[in-house]
Amino acid sequence: MKKYVLALVTAAAVVAAALIPSGPPVEAATAGFGSAVSAIKQTSWQTNNSVNALAISGNTVFAGGLFTRIRQPGKPAGQGEAVRTYIAAFDRTTGAPTAFAPTLNGPVYSIATSPDGKWVVIGGDFTTVNGIKRSKIAMFSVVTGRLVAAWDPVVSARVKALAISGSSVYIGGAFGRIDGAVRNHLGAVRLIYGDLLPWNPNANDDVYAIDVADNGSRVFVGGPFSRLNGNDHYSLAMTNTTTGAAYSFPAALAIPKPTATCTTRVKDIDTLGDKVFVSNGGDGSGCYDGVLAAQISTGKLLWKNNCLGATEAIKAIGNWVYKGSHAHNCSDSGAFPDGTGTHYLLVESAIDGRIGPWFPNTDADQASTTKVGPLAMAGTSTDLWVGGDFLNVNGKAQRGLTRFTNAPGGSGPAVPRAPVLTASTAGRVYVKFADSYDLDNLSLTYNVFRGSTNVASAKYVSYFWEPRKAYTVVNRGLKRGSTYSFHIEVHDGRNIRRGPSASVRIP
Structure with a gap:
């Protein structure tokens, strides 16, 4: 030789x-790709407008947004379409739509499913569902797809965020009242009966994101608010699950307060185990747009990623945090500099926040109201669904909705x-x-x-x-x-x- x-x-x-x-990159979790899912886009239906919210229950994926039609994979607008007014459901295994097709008269901005897999709650701007009055919020049976007739809280304005834990449905948005009682931007109702609960953090501005710790011990809220119950809590807070009183949360101090030229606010929150992950978006050059991680039990900051380009959506899966953003400069975090294009889909290590091995991409529909690309994520240990205002995924036409799985092989x-x-x-x-x-x-x-x-x-x-x-x-x-x-x-x-x-x- x-x-x-x-x-x-x-x-x-x-x-x-x-x-x-x-430091070395994390080695492949599955032969052929390095993170929880591959970068290959799997087959799924499309929408005719933006997808704002996603949630999973069992083998069903619920999608809500501005769309009024869904269409078959690979089909152009106007072909292979089915009517779905602002809400639709899809089979997780095939990506095909289910028969779930309620009629709404306004957009959906949030969706949450109950941990027992029985219920799905949607929130948005709508005032009727199947011709029945529903004020910004409604609940359906996951099994039958039917509207729950007796569950009818009245929320006074847009519901932008939802989370379900135990017997409580936590609600965030632009409203000032629930069932006639004062609930400024945050409130809660019972899951089964829909009656108002005492939880009342009393935010002074809109709420964009809510999630509950996996063990049900804390409720995390985020948005452009600066005060809860009259106390200073800028954009992010950790609250009691019953009263809404805010706990000490040192990690929240990592989000910079507004200046004359820069404003940053929380866009999405996701919890996994003893960690909470928070995404941010800023207005102004160089404003904080990244993701941070905190320990739930102590409230301390674990890491902070400083990529520029607002992070609209995140989903934690195992040791990875997937992010939908319009990131264009991650040089401060040891990754790509400005000038390499827009990286709408990325993954970060849940351990230290470093950019990981997953680089599919979308675009952003410049004719949409948001113009940012991905807006929502939902996933399990085997798949990740992404919704948004995009028109293409990995260079091929795919509007509004896509999915990635752990099918062996990778790109x-x-x-x-x-x-x-x-x-x-x-x-x-x-x-x-x-x-x-x-x-x-x-x-x-x-x-x-x-x-x-x-x-x-x-x-x-x-x-x-x-x-x-x-x-x-x-x-x-x-x-x-x-x-x-x-x-x-x-x-x-x-x-x-x-x-x-x-x-x-x-x-």
Whole structure:
């Protein structure tokens, strides 16, 4: 067997490597992709306008928004459509719609499902459901799809956020009253009967997000408010589940208070175990748009990601936090700089907030009212659903709704280029090759072949937005006057991509 050595990395690689966060990336959870789901878009129906809210119950995904039609995968507007006025439900396994098709007279902005899988509550601007009066909020049976006739709280204005825990439905939005009682932007009703509960944090401005700790011990609320019950709580608070009184929450201090040129507010909240994840969006250049994580039991800040480009939606799955944003600069967090485009879909490590190995993408419909791309996320350990105002996913037409799963395989590395070969009279060939990239893996294995013989193998970390790095392998002990062919194969744990060959003669 011929002798070989792996040469040092070129200067170009050293410069590019400076963009990589310190420490090794998390290795693939499933062969072929590195996070909980792959970057490959799975088949799902589309909508004719924005999806603002998503929630999952068993094998059913509920979607709400501004849409009035849904349509088959791959079909253009006006073809293969079915009527769904502001609310629809889909099969998690196939992505196809179910028979659930209530008629609403206004948009849906929030959806929550009960932990027992029996009920789904929707909130928004509507005032009737199937011709029956419902003031901004309604409940349905998940099993039958029927409106619950006796459940009819009256909320005075838009319901933007919902969460269900135990026997309580927590409500946030733009309202000032529930069932005629003063409830400024926050309130709660009983799940089964719909009657008003004492929970009353009394916010001084709108609420965009609510979630409850998995153990039911705390309710987290977020939005553009600055005070709860007359006390200073800017944009994020942790409250008692019964009274609504706010607890000390040190992590909330990580959200900067408004200045004359910059205002940041909480857009979404998701809890998982003893952690709560909070997404933010700012108005003004350089305003805080990132994600933070806090410990629920202590309220302390665990990490804070400073990507620029408002984060509209998040979903925590295992050790990952998926985010829908219009991120354009994550250089402060060790990732892509400005000028690399808009990264509408990303994943961060739930452990330290570093950008992880998942890079599908959408766009944003510039004719929509929001113009931001992803607006809502829902998921389980096996799948992630994304809704928003986008028109395309991974470069292909897919409006309003898409999904990603943990089906084995992943996206696969980009095909490597042919190596550049230099031969010496000492019987050596210097094989210089550029790295590749993978949209759902960071760590790739590079095998250098001379003909059918694997003469070198190494693992490197690469991000698709980086300038391609160059590496050199020296193959020694080759015969003078002979011609040899070399090629590169890149492996992500399941997918192998072979590049074209190049040949050289030993002088």
